[in-house]
Amino acid sequence: xxxxxxxxxxxxxxxxxxxxxxxxxxxxxxxxxxxxxxxxxxxxxxxxxxxxxxxxxxxxxxxxxxxxxxxxxxxxxxxxxxxxxxxxxxxxxxxxxxxxxxxxxxxx
Numbered sequence: 859x860x861x862x863x864x865x866x867x868x869x870x871x872x873x874x875x876x877x878x879x880x881x882x883x884x885x886x887x888x889x890x891x892x893x894x895x896x897x898x899x900x901x902x903x904x905x906x907x908x909x910x911x912x913x914x915x916x917x918x919x920x921x922x923x924x925x926x927x928x929x930x931x932x933x934x935x936x937x938x939x940x941x942x943x944x945x946x947x948x949x950x951x952x953x954x955x956x957x958x959x960x961x962x963x964x965x966x
Contacts, residue, residue: 860903860913863887869916875924877948880914894926896950931956935964 861869863884869876870891878885878895885895901908901915929937934957941947951958 859916860901860908860910861916862913866914866916869918875919875921877917877919878914881911884912884914892924892926894948894950929957931960934961937961937965 866878867889870889870893873892876893878893879898881899882897885897899909899911937947937949951961
């Protein structure tokens with residue numbers, strides 16, 4: 859759902875586990891917490907496509923057992939092996955850097 863910066867900041871401060879997408883300027887200002895995200899201003903809402911530089915698209919997860927990890931080129935091929943047996947993974951890979959190329963070529 860699309861949310862304001864203040865709404866998202868409050869969720870982070872309250873300990874919510876979130877996946878966030880939005881303008882890079884907003885993401886950089888968010889507090890540290892249990893979230894991962896990527897930059898974009900283009901969103902698909904229930905009303906169709908939307909462009910926004912002042913809202914964030916947020917998915918909240920109700921899980922207690924989770925892991926947020928960072929991988930470099932030497933480790934990225936292990937993403938699937940490191941995943942929970944009965945769970946799912948969200949992989950956010952920056953475009954056109956070494957880890958992106960390695961993930962595209964060797965991740966299984």
